[in-house]
Every structure is written in structure tokens, then in C-alpha cells.
Amino acid sequence: MNVSEQLLSILQNEGVRHIFGVAGDALNPLVDAIAKQDVVQWVGVNHEGNGSYAAFAQGELGNNFGVCASTVGPGALHLINGLYNAKKERTPVIAITGQVPVEFLGTNYHQEADLQKIFDDVCEYQAIVRSPEEAPRVILRAIKIAINHNCVCRIELPGDIAQMKAKNHDYIHKIFRSKSNIIPQNDELIEAVNLINEASTVGILAGAGCRDAKQEVLALSKKLKAPITHSLRASDIFDHSTQNVVGLTGLIGNPSGYKAVIDCDLLLMLGTDFPYSDFLPENTKIIQVDIRPENLGNRCPINLGLHGDIKSTVASLLLNTTDKEDDTFLKKLKQQFEEWKEGNRDKADPSRDMEPLHPQIFAKAINDTASDDAIFTIDTGTAAIWASNFMNFDAERRVIGSFNHGSMAVGLPSAIGAQLLHTDREVWSLVGDGAFNMSLQDFSTAVHNNLPVKIIVFNNSQLGFVKIEMEEAGLAPNMDALKVNNFNFAEYAKLCGGDGIRVEKAKDILAAVALAKKSSKPFVIDAVVTNAELSLPPKIGFDEVKGFGMSKIKEVLRAFNGEKEQWENIKEEVEAYFD
Template structure:
């Protein structure tokens, strides 16, 4: 018997090993969701917002390295997918979005809810097309999946509501991609890069997520060159644990040791990273860049040798040509600075910090309400979370505290909107992660502003009994925006949030809610959250005035902050 368009699509998803399809049901999707209902091994996950569905699908794709799938019905349903799909595109992870459409005969008539999906998704998708005939299947599906997988991007296939139930006249199985090629540069390019590196006496590595499958080769490179290793945030999960060469992150969330390792090197090797912040690159050194994407070479900083290829394969070819370092002082100096910085951070994260003399003096200036220090919260979560926990973090201050106080040791994984920088990503990404790994602990570092945006999908967590632990940094602020305003010398404006009791909201929805207002109760509360079965929301009132000093604070930033604080004090006195 000939299959329908919907059956061809869902059978192909099953063959690809797709286990979950995220979305919100709607009439244009009815043939597809009905096909999912009757398919073994492919489950429909009904979300409360399509944006959450797209974030969840992208999270599963990043964790598995395979295709994530989400769906949105005609018009607004598909529009709502956009933000989560942009996050997947910027994260370079393959996601297939199935978008509903008005009946075929009504296309172009400005029909109720009609949206031009091919135009709507033009910027975000590496492939987009509308099915206009059953006979275009499965060829069009194959093209969409191949584009998403081969280009590590988003493919959008639009299916009019009246086509899903139509049968194919020439049915055949979909032929879908199984493997990706491994490429490396040619030998002359390898030798040229090696000569540049050998001429340097102080080599620093800048390592990104694109090197995550080449950990052994990157560590061997660091040992051969006695090179400190600066990690991007997305490289934490693969390189932070059991690594005697790493010196943490650079940029605004970074530390002085990483800044020093970059500023004092005479040769920089960039491995699988497109780190975008130009101001944090060294300016007087030779640069070698290895990246699978040729278009990334030289995009952020001029390179003396750009090698397009797989990081692991390229380093295996390069290592025999590299001289072993005789002087290890560059590495030792960076690591000493890093150890000193970590010791200072541990003092800040001490739950009893504000009871000591320095802490009492500091509290008189920035924490008169004696709220919980976010450093202490992040450190407590780090100590109680399992060695294979999957972490997600909202964009903003929640990510800052995670980057500084959570160590990606063991088999821990990390997800966030680290390229798009969207709010509201942590909770829906945690949903996708927990479904992908039901036996692993999943912890979401949520900002109060981010969680509020997609609060409705707490009900998705309840519906599917997902034991995610949501840690809410409840500082009643859009904290990163507040900090940016003050560093520019501006009075804080528009950042204050009139929050509910998030723990009470969670309890009303059938989740376990725990609210913490007393620093003395922090450790026990975090422990209880992790010991409690099922989904838990831990609402912790943190200090809204907390500062996160960057690795290289500038005089301009300090002066701007001082001016802002004076303005805020005068405004407070007037009020």
C-alpha cells in the first residue's frame, strides 16, 4: 500500500533514530502528529510554546550530534519557532523544522493565518522548501535532512495541511545520510603552520567547542609546546576537567590568567573556535587557526596560517613537525595566576563570606539586605551536582556564575545560547536534555527574567514528569543589562523585575518548589533540591548588586560604574 506524505516523513525520522518531536499541535499538523501517534519509538512532546519546542530540539541535537526535530503549525505556530531555530543555527547543530501551511489551493491568497514560510525562514535555514505535490517526497525530505546534517544547520520543510494525508504514486524509502567525511589540510599547509609555531617561544592555545572530539590531540599539543590553554565557554565541557594546561575563559566572563596568557604570547593557535570578541585577542603575535569551516579562518583576527580541516586529524599530522618546548615559564606563569584567581573566587563563594571582616565591610556597600551571594549558590550547586550532570544556563549573569564556579569534570555537559545570546533558553533546553538522557541529572541555571519569558513550559516539565532541577538566580533584575548600564555610567533603568514567589508558582503547577532567603539555609536547601525526586524549582533570592569583574577591567568601566552609583544614590535620596 502506498504511504502518505506524513507517513514518509515520520518513517524517515524513525529510521534516523529521532526519538522526540517537539511542538504544539494544530490542524495543519494533524496528519503528521497522527503518524507519530502510531509510530513505535518516536514520541510527540507537546510544549506550551513553539519557541520552547525549538530550543528543546536544538538541545537534543547538540547533545547527540544528530538531528533534532520540531514542528509548528500554520502561521503563528511556525513564527514562534524562529528564536529557537536561530539558536540552533548559530550553534551550528542540525535541526529539522516541519512547518504547517494553509491548504495548497489557498497559497498566495492572503488566507487566514497564511505566512510565507520560505521567505520567513530564509535567513535562518540552510534549506527551506514547500511541498506542493506528494510526488516530491521523499526526495525533498532527503534534501532537507542532508542539508541540515552536512551543513550543521536548520532545514525547514513546509507541508500544506491538505497534503499530509495524500498518498505517493511512486513510493520508495528515503535515502538518508549516515556519516560525515573527515578532512585535513595538505602537507605544505601543515608544514607552514608548524614553522610559524616553532618560531615562537611563548605559545598560547585558544580552544573552542569545535575541538571537543580532539581532546587527546589538544592535550598532546599543549604538552609539546608548554602552552597555556584558554577555553571558550563552549569548550568547558570537553577541556576543563583533569587538564593541567587550562587557565579558564577570556572575555567579559573571563579571568586575569587567561587575559595574561593571551596578551604575553608570541604565537597563538586557535583550535575550533570563532571567538567573536576582537578586543580580547592579542595584537602582536603570529596566529595559526584550525577550523573545519573555512569561512571562519581570519574572520576575527588576521591569521598567518589558516588550516581548514578537522582539528583532530590536522593536529595528528602537525604534531610530528613541532619542536618540544624547552622553556615552560609561560605555562607556569599563567597557571600560577590562574590558581591565585581561583583561590580568590573560592573566598567569594564561601557561604560564610559576609560574616568575616572583609565580607562585613563589603556587605555594607553592596548587600545591605544580606541576600545570598550568587557565587555561593553556584558553588553549592557544583558541589552537589553529579559527575555526569547536564547543565544549561540562561544568557546573562547566570552564565557568568556557572562559568566561574561550576567545573565540567567527569562526563558533565554544558548547553546555553552562547552564540545567539537569547534569553529564556535554559529551561526548555533542559527539557530536551532530560528527555534525551532520562537517567542523568539535568540542572538549569535560570535567570529570573529568562524563566519568566517561557514560564508556561514548566507545565511541560510536569506533564512529562521530567526531574529537571531548576536553579533560579532571583535577583529581581535583568542583571547583565544593569551591569552594562552602570559600566557605561548610566543610571539603572528598566531592569527591575516585580517577581512572584517562583517556588509558590512551581508548587501551584505540581512541581516541588523551594524558596531560599537566608544565606544560612543555602547549603541544606541545595542539598534538598538534589535529593528530592522529580522536578524541582529552587528559587534563591540573590544579591542584585553583585559585581562580576572581567579579566581585564578598564579604567573607563570603573569610572563609569562609579558615576552610575553616585547617580543612583542621588536618585534614591530624591525618591
């Protein structure tokens, strides 16, 4: 057994079933070892970055760590963006990279890169293998840290060491996986109870850290008559139909979700490092609970920080807090949330047959068609707006994306990783045309592996979210910079061996979504949609009004000066608003 085979044996023993990567020189001994067994599948991708996103999806969805691999310097560098996404989402991923032979390190050898320095920020630990004797020790340490810290770790295996005879087999053991609970000290819990009991109205801002504590949080909400606002990552924990949920806050949030956070006397921040300080209260008392103490008070001043897991800490608060009787605050926000949802149902009605089409109609159709345990991979940009506002991730549904890192091109490769892991579940990916163009080379990977992923591409020939950012900043959109030159994505899917359909009329949307659901091949819906939909944040202050107003004035002036694209943009925005 050589060192590569030993590494593969360790991964097998820890339940790894897929390694995503591109083969090459220093990595070839590991690829050869994989070919000699049938437990771990080598999933060859066309770009290493897509492999790291696929590994992220498996780490996020599989109660285990994902694995991606690349060869030396250039290939390893391609992994970075997907690994940063895993880091920011707190997803366990192991990245295996090759390295030039040890004798050439430090000599500016062909393809040599200082990978330890390059990966230092993204990885919590790097297992730099420099001898067969140390290999099992540092490899096991990397896996332990990735699993128990929910982070990214890297294993560096030089090409010469990868083929050497393995040592220290007796050291190899099953990895310890912590299931320990963390609860704050009793005096801190008493202080929290007193603050809660004294408050007239309580709001809850719940994040992904509540995933294992949904029932406890719902019980606390019911007891305190507290509306629940959730983060984007928590959309599949506190979905639109969950009792006392009033929506999302932040840049793509809704009014009731925003008001629940801003207008309460006391805000409970549970398992969230919510980044947008402008959407957090300035004068409200705040109690923050988090498993990571460095997050406490990270985004705004707090009155009390509690270091603990959400399930144990909230359970303790439940036992000691007093029931609140007045539900006026809660009922008012729930009514506003219902009105907002009703308005969205109207916006997503197929009778709105403007062409190019309204993207909301597609999102609602997928929501109504997908299975109750479907997995959704959501790309960054306007796709996240349509998904979060017009879809409901209830029942056993899961949603993943680049919600903290905010990287484009996460949708398709994450769908590949998700479908390989969960062969019995539907996997839908909602992506923008800009993001799809970045990753479409691996649609053929989905075809090669017979993965029936369903990809909807919001084809508006524009970087839509960037346009919104320009307008909010008071800039007239630069149409040349925003333009995306597209081809027929459905025909591309067929060319790759998959299937697809291009949709340009509202009457064809439901049939297209049904066709995608039934398909046994990777399927692309090329949804030709308008780029003129306005998406406004729940809080619109003077700066936002000023920025948007200045943008529109500049657009009109440019239109009068003969810029045809500005005229077309203004006309389409007016038509989309009044349709």
C-alpha cells in the same frame, strides 16, 4: 500511507524519538500519524519557542538532529528564536511547519505567511513540499543537510498535501552521515610548524570545535608548554581541572585566561570563531585552524589559516613540532589561575551570609553536589557568569546554552529536551528570574512528562546582566526598566505538580541543593540573591573605568535627588563587596 505518515516513517528510520510542538490545523495529520505508533513521542509544549529550544538541546546532546514542529504562520513564527540559537551553536535541527492549502497560497489567506522568506536566514535549506511525488526527495535532502552541515533545515507541509497518498516509497533510503577527516595541504602544515618552532611562547585559544580532539590539543599544549584558554562553549571540554588550562577570556573571563591569549608570541586559535575582537591580540602572530574556511581571519588578522578538522590537523602538528623547554610563561599563568580559583572558593563560602544571598554560593553548591555526568543548561545573563566562574564541568559533564545567540529563556526548555533524551542523567538548569518568567509556562510540560529536572532561579528581582551593561556604558541603571516582578517560584512549582523550595538564608543552601538532587519531580530552587554583585572583565581599560565611574556618579546624584532605589542599590553593592 499518506505524506504525513511517510514523513514520520523517515524520522523513525533516522532515530528520532521526540517531536516538540503545538498541534493545530495543518499539522494535525502528522499529529494523528504519531498517535498511531509508539516509536516517536509527540511532546506537546505550551509555546512553540520552548519546543525549538528543546529540539536544540537534543540536537546538541544526542549525536542526531532534534525536531520541532508547528502549524501555519503564527505558530511557525514562534519557532524562530530557538532555531536561531541552534543555527548559531551549529546544532542540527529539523523544523516541521504546516502551511495553508496550496490553492490558497499567495491570496493573503487566513494565517498565511511567506514562511520561505521568513525562515530564509535561519535555515540552510528548506524543503517546500508541493506534491506527494517530491515529498520524500526534499525531506531526505533537508535531513542530509542538517546532519552533515550541523545546521537548521525546515520542512513545509501544506495541510492538503499532508493528507494525500504518499508516492515514491522506493526513493527512501538511510541518510549518509559523513565521518571524513579534512587536513590542510602539506606546505601549509610546514609553514605552521616553522612559525610554532620559532615562537618563544605559544598560547592556545580553544573552542567547541575541539570537542573530538581534546587529547590531541592537550598533547600539543604539553609539548609546547602552551597555556590553554577556552571559549564558554568549550567549558566542558577544557574544564578548570584539566592540565595547562588557565581559564576563560572575554567579557566574563578571568585574568590568566586573558593574559595567555594577549601575552604570547604566537596564538593558536583552534576550532573557535571567538567573537570579541577586543580580547584578541593586535601584534601577536596568529595561526587559526577551523573546519569552516570562512571563519579564518574572521575576527582579527591572522598570519596563517589552516582549513581542517582539529583532530587531524593538531595530530599532524604534534608529529613535526619541536618540544619547548622553557615553561616559565605557562607556570606563571597556572599559578595565577590557581590564585583566581582560590579567591572564587572564598567568594562562594556559605559563611558569607549576607541577605539577599550571594549567588556564587548556590553555583558552587550545585557544582559540588551534581553527578559527574550531569548535564547543565545555562541561561543567558548573570547565570552564565556564576556557572562559568564557580563551577567545573569536568568528568562526563556537559553544558549547553545560548552562548553565541545570547538569547534569554533557553535554560528550562533545553533542560526538558535534555532530560527526555538522557533519562538516566541528572539535568540542572541555572536561570535568571527574567529568563524563567519568559519560559515558566512549560514547567508544567516537565511535570506532565515526569522529568526530574532541577531548576535554580537566581531571584534578584532584576535584569542583572542588563544592569552591568548599563553601568559599563556610563549610564545610571534605570531601576524601573530593570525591575522584574516576581512571585514565589517554589510555590508555583508545587502548584504545577512539581516541587520546590525558597532559599533566603545561607545556612539553608546546601540542604536545598541536596533536596533538589534527590527529587523525582521537576524541582525549583527559588534562590533569593543580591543584585549588587560586581562582575568585571579581565581587561579593564580607560573606557571601562570611565563608563563605570560615570555611572556611579550619576547614581549618587540621583540618590541625592531623592531616588530611593539608587540609594538602595549603592548600599547593597558596598555591602556585597565588603562581605
